Amino acid sequence: MSVRENADVLVINCGSSSIKYQLLLMDEGRLLAGGLLERIGEGDSRLRHRSRNENGELVEVAREVRARDHREAFGHIAEIMRVSGVLTDGARLSAIGHRVVHGGVTFTRPALVDSEVIEAIRDLIPLAPLHNPANLLGIEVCRESFPQIPQVAVFDTAFHQTMPPWAYRYAVPQDWYHRHRIRRYGFHGSSHRYVADQAARYLNCPLDQLNLITLHLGNGASAAAIAGGKCIDTSMGFTPLEGLVMGTRCGDLDAAVPLHMQRVGNLSVEGVDHALNHDAGLKALAGTNDLREVLLNAESGDEAAKLALDLYGYRIKKYLGAYYAALGKVDAVIFTGGVGENASAVRSLVCSGLDRLGIVIDETANAGSEGAEAVRDIGRSGAAVRLLAIRTNEELQIARETLARVQAPV
Structure with missing residues (x-):
């Protein structure tokens, strides 16, 4: 499929009540426009949009809009992009890339959207009931709005499909695995892959010759072990609930705890699910x-905050060691995500006491200007393992x- 060299790609991340979007000029990797439309269907929807003016500066505007559903929401997004001059009836648009949370084992790489791909994503809804329906809706609406533009589905789970069976299988009855697809899938794949590529460029070494541990730390958090550019293990599992302690998710937990809380706490399945995903993690601690x-609270002497911070860092350190x-x-440990990129105290906590593994942080470099550079070297010079803080994208x-898939031979 022919695509012009200075292609523009629109990236859509469609949630149940929000749409995030970015329009990127690919030959420069430059953001032309982007924004967020939230509270879809709630009567007081709000659109925040940024686009470049004639001087190349990003200018933000915000407005209240009426978006009773996602179709109306996409109409507002298309209108403001046309008004701001970055999109004219799709003429400058080469492709649309859609973030899709769950690709199961069906999708190991991005997929050019057609009716078969749509049905396959629909079949995976039981594995991601909160996300895949919204992702599908975004795809369907964009196909209606831009029928001539190639659409590509990019899956959070795809990067982790190189895990060996001993990493992705759970020791559960065979029927659970074969009939109900119970296994480890992993998430945050786009972030783990992006920072791995960035690390290879920074270290001036081919990715297939590097072994990396990537730590995506934000409100959601996950770790990945990457050997020669391929993921061999990751901390999130069947859902994003497993693994590290997160903002509102519990992370690793004895599987009997939810059953116990149903029996003695009189909680419903929905109640347990909500508690572990929305009322646990740092919020609970x-x-x-x-x-x-x-x-800030830990620095002020708050004991609960101190415990939360110690537990948070300890869990990351356990996965790092594993x-x-x-x-x-x-070869390198990479910190990324909002916390990984900006919280020097967390990076220091995670790396403390790991000198014998060759993991030695340079506290001066670590405490430098947060987020000032795309890649920052925060490890001690000469240490066996490089420590990098990399801004994810x-x-x-x-x-x-998306562009690679569109340009690939059929």
């Missing part, structure tokens, strides 16, 4: 899911994979 507040063992040799990664 420290009263807030904002790690910045946890850090993945070091799984890889055998580690999932939208750019989705756009790159």
Whole structure:
């Protein structure tokens, strides 16, 4: 499929009540426009949009809009992009890339959207009932609005499909695996892949010659072990609930706890599900899911915040050690995501006491200007393992994979 060299790619992340979008000029990797339309169907929808003016500066506008459903929402987005001059009836648009949360084992790479792909994503709804329906709706509406533009589905789970069976299988009855598809899938794949590529460029070494541990730390958090550019293990599992302690998710938990709370706590299945996904994690331990507040409260002597921070860092360190063992040799540990990129105290906590593994943080470099550079080297010079803080860009990664899929031979 022919696509012009200076292609524009629109990236869509469609949620149940919101749409995030970015329009990127691919030859420069530059953001032309982007925004968020939220509270769809709630009567007081709000659109925040940024686009470049004639001087190349990003200018933001915000307005209240009426978006009774996603179709109306996409209409507002298309209108403001046309008014701001970055999109004219799709004429500058080469492809649209859609973030799709769950690709199961069906999708190991981005897929050019057609009726078969749509039905396959629909078949995976039981694995991601809160996300895949909204992702599908975004695809369907964009196909209606831009029928001549190639559409590509990019899956959060695809990067992790290289895991070996001993990493992705659970020790559960065979019928659970074969009939109900119970296994580890992993998420945040676009972020893990993006920072792995960035690390390879920074270290001036081919990705297929590197062993990396990537730590995506934000309100949601996950770790990945990457050998030669391929994921061999990741902390999130059948759902994004497993693994590290997160903002409102519990992370690893004895499987009997939910059953116990149903029996003795009189909680429903829905009640347990809500508690573990929305009322657990840092929120449960420290009263807030904002790690910045946890850090401030811990510095002020709040014991609950101190415990939350210690537990949070300890769980990351355990996974770091486990993945070091799984890889055998580690060239670099990468911190990314809102917390990983900006919380020097967390990076210091995670790396403390790991000198014998060759993981030694340079506290001066670590405490430097947060987020000032796309890649920052925060490890001690000469240490066996490089420590990098890398600003992630999932939208750019989705756009790159979208363009590569559109340009690939049929």
